[in-house]
Amino acid sequence: MVSLPQISVIIPSYNYACFLESAIDSVLQQSYQHFEIIAWDDGSGDDSLPILRRYAAQHPERFRYFQHEGGQNKGIAATYRAAVAQAKGTWIAFLEADDVWHKENLSLKAEALKKSAEAGVVFSECRPFGQMSGVLYWKLHAWLNQSFLPRYQPIDLTAELLQRNPVASFSNFMVRKDLFDQVPDPQNRILFYDWWVLAHVSLSAPFCFVPKKLCDWRIHSQSANYRKESAQSVMGLKNFLENMLDSMRLELENAGECAGTDILSKKKKIIRHLDFYRSFEIQRAGSWFFAFLTHPWETIRFAGHFLLRNLLF
The missing domain is CATH 1.10.287 (Helix Hairpins)
Structure with missing residues (x-):
């Protein structure tokens, strides 16, 4: 019998107070309950911290929050690295503060590990929503990059990750903590940190794809993924x-x-x-x-x- 993995859910927070409660609630409502939540504020100037304090008081057994010394803003890579260092789980799942998980997200990904125990990353489809032009782009991206992937079995994605990121979003995957810990830090702040992590992990472990839309991925004008290319x-x-x-x-x-x-x-x-x-x-x-x-x-x-x-x- 395969034991249920303990999952540490990492939620980075930076000036997304208007979305933060929906993100946290979507984790607390998961059908799979073997998890902890670690939220890390990256120097927000809005009401993010009071929200995090309230959830920590309401759920002290599974919710912890942190911030950088002096309330500094250090960027996504430093924030994820610091949060994962506090994690107790064998698996790390990420949820960006403006996204929302479906109720069965963790359950179906944990179930997939029974069929692909050697996997180092488990990821799924997602449902982009919000600004229509961005939604169209990312739906097309998903069709081109995920439609023909093998399902529920170990797959080597290194070749794909050398030129594109078929996983698409941090909110869409979970990774073994020991493999994340081995990923070298980038020299500078980078926009594509999820891609950086996935590409390095692919060198040492296969991935497993769950062909279900388990995350609502918000596309909006403040999102790093919403822009023209210059x-x-x-x-x-x-x-x-x-x-x-x-x-x-x-x-x-x-x-x-x-x-x-x-x-x-x-x-x-x-x-x-x-x-x-x-x-x-x-x-x-x-x-x-x-x-x-x-x-x-x-x-x-x-x-x-x-x-x-x-x-x-």
């Missing part, structure tokens, strides 16, 4: 991918030439994609043309991302 933002994405792939390459460096074929194959794919991202400059048309000649599919995907976001947002 040359500057695409350059930021390019730089992020270079840094992420370089970090992943270093993770595999110690494997050496005696590594198994799986590790060596992943290393070759990482180096190929690194070469692609380093091969062109965003603002030079000639550089795009050269990149297309040497890496056609990667260039088409990168350009498609740029064009689609600017059409829909």
Whole structure:
């Protein structure tokens, strides 16, 4: 018999007081009750802290909240890292303060582990809602990236994560704590920290996909995911991918030439994609043309991302 895992739910809070209660209530109402909640305020200037204090007083057995020393704002990576350090569970589930879980979210993901015990990440579909243009983009993203994934079985997502994030949102997955603890910290604040975490974890463990919409993902004008792409933002994405792939390459460096074929194959794919991202400059048309000649599919995907976001947002 597979024992029920203890899950630590991490809720970061930064100026989302208007959404925070709905997020917390959606966790407390889960049918799966083997969890604790750790909320961490990242220097909010609104009423987030009074809300967190109230929930801590009402649910002292399972709700704890923290903030950075001096009420500082340190960014998402530092906030998640600090919160996970306080976690007691063997699995970490994340819920961004503007999102909402469905009642069976934790239950169905814990159930999936019985069929895929070796998985390091369990993720599901989500339901984007809110600003319609953003909703259309992320629905299309889900159809392109999740429709053909194997269900309820171990899958290697490293190749996909080298160029896109099929999981899409922090609120959409849970990860083994020991694997999260092994993920290196990024050098700077980054926008795509969920992608960073997932890509590094994929080097050492398979994922498991639950084909059900278990999270309502709010898309709104204050969201990091709601924006047009400029040359500057695409350059930021390019730089992020270079840094992420370089970090992943270093993770595999110690494997050496005696590594198994799986590790060596992943290393070759990482180096190929690194070469692609380093091969062109965003603002030079000639550089795009050269990149297309040497890496056609990667260039088409990168350009498609740029064009689609600017059409829909």
